Amino acid sequence: MKISIDEISYQLGSKTENISDLIFDNPSWDQEKIMSSTGVEDRFVSDKNESALSLGVLAAKKIDKEILKEIDLCIFVSQSPEYALPTTACIIQDRLNLNKNCAAFDINLGCSGFPYALSVVSSMLENHICSKALIICSDTYTKYIKKDNRACRPLFSDAAAAIIVSKSKDSKIGPFILGTDGSGAENLIVRNSASNIENGVEKTLYMNGAEVLLFTMSNVPKGIRKLVKDADLDIEDIDMFFLHQASKVVMSNIQRILKVPDSKFPTNYEKHGNTVSATIPILMAQEAEKGNLQRGMTILLFGFGVGYSYGGCIVEY
Amino acid sequence: MLSKLELYELVTVAIEPERPIDDESCGDNTPEWDSLGQLSILSSLDDKTSGATSNFDGIAEADSIKKLVDILNSNNLLSED
Numbered sequence: 001m002k003i004s005i006d007e008i009s010y011q012l013g014s015k016t017e018n019i020s021d022l023i024f025d026n027p028s029w030d031q032e033k034i035m036s037s038t039g040v041e042d043r044f045v046s047d048k049n050e051s052a053l054s055l056g057v058l059a060a061k062k063i064d065k066e067i068l069k070e071i072d073l074c075i076f077v078s079q080s081p082e083y084a085l086p087t088t089a090c091i092i093q094d095r096l097n098l099n100k101n102c103a104a105f106d107i108n109l110g111c112s113g114f115p116y117a118l119s120v121v122s123s124m125l126e127n128h129i130c131s132k133a134l135i136i137c138s139d140t141y142t143k144y145i146k147k148d149n150r151a152c153r154p155l156f157s158d159a160a161a162a163i164i165v166s167k168s169k170d171s172k173i174g175p176f177i178l179g180t181d182g183s184g185a186e187n188l189i190v191r192n193s194a195s196n197i198e199n200g201v202e203k204t205l206y207m208n209g210a211e212v213l214l215f216t217m218s219n220v221p222k223g224i225r226k227l228v229k230d231a232d233l234d235i236e237d238i239d240m241f242f243l244h245q246a247s248k249v250v251m252s253n254i255q256r257i258l259k260v261p262d263s264k265f266p267t268n269y270e271k272h273g274n275t276v277s278a279t280i281p282i283l284m285a286q287e288a289e290k291g292n293l294q295r296g297m298t299i300l301l302f303g304f305g306v307g308y309s310y311g312g313c314i315v316e317y
Numbered sequence: 318m319l320s321k322l323e324l325y326e327l328v329t330v331a332i333e334p335e336r337p338i339d340d341e342s343c344g345d346n347t348p349e350w351d352s353l354g355q356l357s358i359l360s361s362l363d364d365k366t367s368g369a370t371s372n373f374d375g376i377a378e379a380d381s382i383k384k385l386v387d388i389l390n391s392n393n394l395l396s397e398d
């Protein structure tokens with residue numbers, strides 16, 4: 001069955017933080033060195049009244065109301081849930097006034113979340129469980145990050161993307177590749193959270209950048225090559241690569257290893273930072289707005305990170 | 318394979334230290350060899366060894382020439398000259 005990504009909208013956190021703001025807060029940090037590693041100039045930070053839920057709802061409200069009326073599957077991809085329970089997707093169903101015959105559930109994944117959600121939607125569409133899906137990828141990692149956290153604060157940014165996926169005559173999604181290496185769980189983690197709360201200790205995001213970089217260099221190019229092979233394609237047959245926008249050092253290494261030209265390897269981490277599972281759909285929306293991403297193209301999506309987890313797919317857009 | 322001198326050169330280009338890199342260089346005595354510098358060294362090693370080093374145990378925490386030499390030696394990637 002053919003399936004298409006019909007529409008993407010997005011909402012960024014309301015506050016903008018520049019690299020200079022970080023240096024103002026932390027005068028001992030070396031701006032040039034941070035920039036050469038992260039490549040991130042500007043990031044978006046949610047206000048205290050904003051959450052992954054509110055950003056996600058705002059992103060979805062940019063979609064035509066008539067389309068929202070047809071939604072019968074809503075998936076919320078996030079690691080910043082509104083509550084431990086109930087499921088945030090259920091609250092979204094109500095806030096967006098979606099049909100009550102709409103299936104709604106969360107997927108707790110970070111940077112690999114969008115390809116995973118697409119794989120679930122594809123299966124449910126193919127099995128006639130639903131006919132039109134709304135995926136919302138939204139996170140507010142900055143709420144887990146202290147002002148002096150040099151590993152995380154220069155990178156992560158808050159945003160949501162809303163994506164409509166439905167059955168199609170022309171487009172196709174797949175094959176997929178999904179993978180996990182839970183031995184890396186401790187290398188990107190919010191400590192003191194969920195069932196591991198220590199009284200009086202703040203929730204904080206910890207990242208071992210060196211270990212995460214090694215994971216990406218070892219696994220992402222290999223996964224992309226396997227995905228392309230599974231689709232009976234060569235790397236050169238892919239018109240555009242939409243990869244999770246982790247950071248400059250990660251992106252440049254993957255591009256170097258795969259030998260993909262800049263023209264096929266768009267980035268937006270420079271002006272948006274790492275918006276976790278929303279990076280891929282936001283980048284797609286922006287490249288479509290610029291006219292670079294066009295219908296009929298063969299594109300590759302690949303997300304990777306916290307877990308460790310990775311997922312990717314080929315899209316005949 | 319790379320020589321010790323090539324390893325010095327690789328680390329020098331990666332982190333641009335003020336004092337020359339030698340056998341004793343490490344994160345504690347080379348301010349440029351911090352966590353961001355380590356990312357740069359790991360990237361350069363991956364490039365130089367066609368991805369081999371990124372699979373080596375302990376390489377992420379190898380923040381000294383001695384530790385890098387030990388890991389490269391134990392994986393037969395360091396030449397005598």
